[in-house]
Amino acid sequence: MLLSVKDLFVNYGNVEALHGINLNVREGEIVAMLGANGAGKSTTLMTISGLINPVKGSIFYNNMDITTMQGHDVVAQGIAQVPEGRRVFSTLTVQENLDLGAFTMTDKDRINRRLEWNFELFPRLKERKDQLAGTLSGGEQQMLAIARGLMAHPKLLLLDEPSLGLAPILVKSIFEKIKEINAEGLTVLLVEQNARAALKLAHRGYVMEVGRIVLEDSADKLLKNPDVRKAYLGG
Ligand code: ATP
16 A cells, blocks of 8 residues: 555644545555545645644555655655645746756756656646746646646655646646556546546545545446436536
């Protein structure tokens, strides 16, 4: 198991947002987390990446207890989060944004090789490497946000709503990129409102409702599950 989350409880002030989450991700998998707005999907990702401390439960990565580890140390261990909303540094160029993604690395050759790898994966970013990130299209900004996460050589990529606000054609292209990244050996935990596309891409999935996991199955079975179809796939 690459990632193992056990009985995770998270509070925002007095409000309990996660009520005992259990989830596992094996090496090489794409795992999708589905659920309505406010179910706790982003909270789960932020807790794994060390941005929020849980009040109870544990998070193991590569058999290491990372439950109380802070964000930058989690990145250094090989977990990168691409937050919701294509957060890029809009007044910096594409290249500068990517350089910032390599903040945990010191070996210049390794950084350059990674940059080239990213440019092969996202040729559009190479063409626009000197352009200010704020002037990229929505889809290009999402590609940049993902590429920046990849600069740190993660083994596990946490992706929060990569398709949010993108036109269908761009959604397709982003999902194809995620498939390519996974084929290169990266494990992916993906939070998505676009449940159908996510389940077509993923090997397994979890369904969250108000701070709990209510269902866990292979992506194929979730796609056929009548309750999932009714609630998340439009019948
Ligand atoms: P969405 O799909 O809308 O992004 P989500 O499943 O990712 O939703 P979360 O963002 O994890 O859900 O939110 C879970 C719950 O925690 C919600 O009830 C939300 O209002 C609450 N919450 C999230 N962030 C905070 C915060 N900073 N302070 C207080 N409550 C919060």
